[in-house]
Amino acid sequence: MSTLLATDLKGKTAIVTGGATGIGKAIATALAAHGVRIIIADLNGEAARQAASSLGKDAQSFALDVSKRADVERTFAQIEGTLGGYDLLIANAGVSTMNRAIDLTDEEWDFNFAVNIKGVFLTNQAAVRYFLREKKKGVIVNTASLAAKVGAPLLAHYSASKFAVLGWTQALAREVAAQGIRVNAVCPGFVRTSMQEREVAWEAKLRGLTPDQVIKEYVAQTPLGRLEEPEDIAGLAVFLCSDAARFMTGQGINVTGGVYMG
Numbered sequence: 001m002s003t004l005l006a007t008d009l010k011g012k013t014a015i016v017t018g019g020a021t022g023i024g025k026a027i028a029t030a031l032a033a034h035g036v037r038i039i040i041a042d043l044n045g046e047a048a049r050q051a052a053s054s055l056g057k058d059a060q061s062f063a064l065d066v067s068k069r070a071d072v073e074r075t076f077a078q079i080e081g082t083l084g085g086y087d088l089l090i091a092n093a094g095v096s097t098m099n100r101a102i103d104l105t106d107e108e109w110d111f112n113f114a115v116n117i118k119g120v121f122l123t124n125q126a127a128v129r130y131f132l133r134e135k136k137k138g139v140i141v142n143t144a145s146l147a148a149k150v151g152a153p154l155l156a157h158y159s160a161s162k163f164a165v166l167g168w169t170q171a172l173a174r175e176v177a178a179q180g181i182r183v184n185a186v187c188p189g190f191v192r193t194s195m196q197e198r199e200v201a202w203e204a205k206l207r208g209l210t211p212d213q214v215i216k217e218y219v220a221q222t223p224l225g226r227l228e229e230p231e232d233i234a235g236l237a238v239f240l241c242s243d244a245a246r247f248m249t250g251q252g253i254n255v256t257g258g259v260y261m262g
């Protein structure tokens with residue numbers, strides 16, 4: 001990212017969950033370009049290590065499962081205790097599976113909810129406790145989805161978990177605003193990542209289409225006329241972290257190329 005949006009971010013530290021790849025990595029890269037020290041926390045420890053090493057010598061990584069309270073509390077305490085703490089949390093880790101609502105299993109439901117909303121709950125709670133105790137300020141950006149605004153077919157369980165992310169974001173934002181903590185969410189659309197690759201293959205199979213036909217449908221629904229790139233979300237995340245967004249909290253902002261305009 002060449003344009004500096006927010007000079008006040010220089011010298012801050014951000015934890016980016018699910019930052020080893022895709023949208024999280026793009027956000028981490030953009031924040032690093034604004035002088036933010038990055039701590040990548042991802043289930044895939046080796047990919048997290050590689051992503052961090054591409055972001056300069058100050059960047060760090062942790063293997064972390066955001067759906068496990070003990071794991072989150074231990075890792076966040078370690079970051080507070082030995083790495084000088086943090087100022088920003090990007091709660092971005094997420095998963096999806098695809099199935100018709102009538103065929104969904106308990107396992108699919110629980111997996112999507114464990115990572116997508118329990119992971120946001122646990123990481124946001126750890127950060128807010130720390131911000132209240134040590135900083136008296138802080139910024140959280142959660143990754144929700146287009147599917148948090150409109151029900152997505154074949155993704156009913158995922159959609160429900162992402163609607164929950166926005167409910168949580170709004171409620172938490174109201175609770176902690178007076179203490180100097182802002183909580184917002186980004187809502188990406190059809191983003192070209194490994195998650196999308198998996199979804200395109202599943203959707204093609206479930207609907208009897210080719211992967212190419214599925215992608216053409218995504219693009220046809222997008223007024224700006226192409227698939228979204230992870231970097232398309234990064235500028236918004238940087239903005240939300242910065243003082244330029246100092247009067248914004250409890251928002252779920254769409255970055256979808258116009259797929260959803262509400």
Ligand SMILES: NC(=O)c1ccc[n+]([C@@H]2O[C@H](COP(=O)([O-])OP(=O)(O)OC[C@H]3O[C@@H](n4cnc5c(N)ncnc54)[C@H](O)[C@@H]3O)[C@@H](O)[C@H]2O)c1
Pocket residue numbers: 017018019020021022023024041042043044047064065066067092093094095115119143144145146147187188189190191192193194195196
């Ligand atoms: N790709 C899209 O079209 C799209 C659209 C809207 C929202 N999103 C959301 O954006 C976020 C990032 O998605 P992406 O497309 O970059 O996906 P991705 O699969 O490319 O990357 C997700 C990252 O999260 C990590 N992760 C998975 N489970 C984890 C866990 N339990 N604990 C910690 N890390 C975990 C993975 O290892 C991976 O590095 C997710 O929350 C996703 O739901 C994606």
